[in-house]
Amino acid sequence: MAIYLLPFFSLILFLQLSIHVRASALTTAIGANERLCFYADVDKAGEKIGFYFAVQAGGSFDIDFDVKDPAEKVLLDGVRERQGDYVLTANTVGEYAFCFENDMSTLTEKLIDFDIMVESEPRREPPAKPGQISEHTSALEESIFRLNGMLQNIKRTQK
Known part of the structure; x- marks a missing residue:
């Protein structure tokens, strides 16, 4: 009986581990000439925002990006960056935009891993x-x- 339960428990363990891994970072594909934005809400001024990204596939493994505060003021930007890891202080309450742009590429799709963390503790x-x-x-x-x-x-x- 225990031999028959082993594959079942292995499957449950695998599913739990895969859920945990997916929760740590997001992966998205950005097509040629495409701009894609993600948003994070900040509830109070002074909170820290962690922003990480890395280009995993496509072209020269580079991407353009920018980060804007709720007043549309550019806080960070980069051109043809392969990866980045930043920590910002949110001075304004509201929605922050994290955008990736693949307009330098006319044919190639890019695959990007990224993570946006807002310290709300x-x-x-x-x-x-x-x-x-x-x-x-x-x-x-x-x-x-x-x-x-x-x-x-x-x-x-x-x-």
Whole structure:
């Protein structure tokens, strides 16, 4: 009986792993002469936005991109970039646009992996002086928060 259940459990494990992998980054194809935009909402000013992309296939493995704030002000842009990893501070509440443009190519489709992360976790204020414990934040909690930020940077770098 256990031999018959082994393929079933293997399939469930495979599906769980594949769902986890898909959740970490998005992949999209951008046709020749096409512009494609993705959007992220920022709920409050001061939040951090992580933006990562890498061209996986097509042409010279390069793409044009730009990032705009809710007022249509260009925050980042690049021409014929192969990959990028950026962290921005959102100074304006609203919808940020992350656009890729493949207008340099007349025939070739590009395949791009990308990830957009908005830090929406509530941040606690650090103690006023080192070693001072505030009523809401302990030294251990502050250390954990800093470690979490460093791990997120390592995760983006590995992607």
